[in-house]
Amino acid sequence: MDMLKVNNYIKSFKHLIQENAVNSFTGELKVGVDLGTANIVISVLDKENNPIAAASTGASVVRDGLVLDYVGAVEIVKKLKEDIEERLGKKLTYTAAAVPPGTIGGNRRIIANICESAYMEVVNIIDEPSAAASVLHIDEGAVVDVGGGTTGISILKDGKVIYTADEPTGGTHMSLVLAGYYKISFEEAEKLKRDNKREQEVFPIIKPVVERMASIVKNHISGYEVNKIYLVGGACSFNDFEKTFERELGIATLKPVDPLLVTPLGIAMNCCK
Ligand SMILES: Nc1ncnc2c1ncn2[C@@H]1O[C@H](COP(=O)(O)OP(=O)(O)OP(=O)(O)O)[C@@H](O)[C@H]1O
């Protein structure tokens, strides 16, 4: 994996989100919808996987791949899709979607139904860590996706996911710890947690949560030959997160820039009509 190349790729995607920008394109597009616990993101790439457009919003309509508010989710996806269509001057008619590892049956179907209710045919449903692995260009190692509600663990071998697990710990857990420590509301704790300027003060307080996450990961990967851990998901954004993981696990741990955007990008990469 060429981390510099991966980071530049993610940065070019982030630029589109931040600036509401669109890159010029020719031919068919690839689309991905990420229905996360904390964020919903639509990503648009061209056939060569160059980022073309994206839109994202904070939302709490889905929890860990389970839909809490179907109508709300459809409304958000429709709105993000319309925003992008307006900027692109082109309709988005199909998409890929993703689910946490181990999601089966009706829960898988309902994620697709949301996209279809927003008038996009779902051409592929993949699991989130496989989406992340596409962006990282890896076929060995463990992908750990620390999201809002859950932490997904996937072990890859020869390009295939050979083990997956989903644990109920993530960024929400960290915010709850901060809220308790400072005796502030959850919303205030969320804000404090994301304030880069206060990271030095905040990280030691949530560090035990991170260490606990690392020990959970350790249990899952024991018995497998894992030489590298790749961190993705918004909740591992802290500077010292990977160091803490590496110390607990004794395994080289890598994190790309803006880990929050990796899975959304990877979903669109896997949009194959
Ligand atoms: N700069 C930051 N520092 C710390 N935490 C952050 C930062 N930015 C986002 N987060 C946290 O990351 C989490 C959201 O990450 P992400 O978008 O990967 O989750 P999700 O895909 O919506 O959730 P899930 O995968 O669990 O369904 C939230 O808990 C959020 O508070």
Ligand SMILES: [Mg+2]
């Ligand atoms: Mg996620």
